Amino acid sequence: MLGLDFLEFRILDLLDILLVAVLLYYIYKLVKGSAAINIFIGIVIIYLIWKLTQLLQMEMLSSVLGEFIGVGMFALIVVFQQEIRKFLLMVGSTSFNGKNNWFQLNFSNRENKTQDYVDTIVSACKKLGSTKTGALIVIKRNTKLEFVKNTGDHMDIKVNRPIIESIFYKNSTLHDGAIVIEDGRITATRVILPVSNDRDIPLRFGLRHRAAVGISEKTDAVALVVSEETGQISYLKNGEFNIFDDLEKLTEQIKQDLD
Structure with a gap:
C-alpha cells in the first residue's frame, strides 16, 4: 500500500493548485501580447534545463546555470519592472466586495x-x-x-x-x-x-x-x-x-x- 501514497489527495493540495492557477492567470494577463512573454518563456526553458542537468548529475553545467539563475533574479526585477508593478497593483486593488470580485456571479x-x-x-x-x-x-x-x-x-x-x-x-x-x-x-x-x-x-x-x-x-x-x-x-x-x-x-x- 505504500506505493499508493502518491494518490492521496488533500484539501490543501486542491487549494495549492487553485492558487497556482490564479497566479499563472494573472501573469498571463500581464505579459499576453507583449515582448515579456518571450522573455518569460526563455527563463522557463533555462530553468527546466537547469533542473534536467541536476537530475543527470551534470555538475559543471548545472553549477553554471545555477549561478546564472541566482544572479538572474535581480535581472528579472529590472526586466519585468513594469509587469511586477502592474501585478502588485492588480492584486492589491482586487476586492472581494467590488465589481472585480474573483467570484463574481452576476x-x-x-x-x-x-x-x-x-x-x-x-x-x-x-x-x-x-x-x-x-x-x-x-x-x-x-x-x-x-x-x-x-x-x-x-x-x-x-x-x-x-x-x-x-x-x-x-x-x-x-x-x-x-x-x-x-x-x-x-x-x-x-x-x-x-x-x-x-x-x-x-x-x-x-x-x-x-x-x-x-x-x-x-x-x-x-x-x-x-x-x-x-x-x-x-x-x-x-x-x-x-x-x-x-x-x-x-x-x-x-x-x-x-x-
Whole structure:
C-alpha cells in the first residue's frame, strides 16, 4: 500500500493548485501580447534545463546555470519592472466586495452595462475623429485612479455621446486634459496624466499619446486617444499602442479587457 501514497489527495493540495492557477492567470494577463512573454518563456526553458542537468548529475553545467539563475533574479526585477508593478497593483486593488470580485456571479448584467457604454465611447471617438477633434479618454479597470482624478474636475455623469463630444469640443472649457470613465460614468474631466518618458514612442505621437502611455504604464487602466492631426483612434493598454482600422474589433477588444 505504500506505493499508493502518491494518490492521496488533500484539501490543501486542491487549494495549492487553485492558487497556482490564479497566479499563472494573472501573469498571463500581464505579459499576453507583449515582448515579456518571450522573455518569460526563455527563463522557463533555462530553468527546466537547469533542473534536467541536476537530475543527470551534470555538475559543471548545472553549477553554471545555477549561478546564472541566482544572479538572474535581480535581472528579472529590472526586466519585468513594469509587469511586477502592474501585478502588485492588480492584486492589491482586487476586492472581494467590488465589481472585480474573483467570484463574481452576476456576469450577464455587468456584461450588458459594459457593452452599452463601450459602444457609446467608441461611437463618440469615431465622430470626434471625423472632425479631427483631439480627445483623451481613460477607462478604469481595477486600479483606483484617485491620484489623477484629483488633478481635474470631479464629475458624475452617465456616459453618452453628446456629453463626450461637447467636452472635447475645441472651444469648450473642459477640452484640455483627459476624462476618466468608471463603471459607465464620467467621474473627472480636465485630468492631468503622468507623461511617459519612453524614447521608443514614435515622434509623430504628441503629448496626448505620451500621457495615455504614461497612465497605462502606471496603472492597469486603458486609454483612447483621438489624434487632432489625423483623426486616428489609438488604443493604449499596458503602455503599448494598438491601432484598429475596424472599430467593431476595437469595441470588442475594450469589452474583453474590461470584463
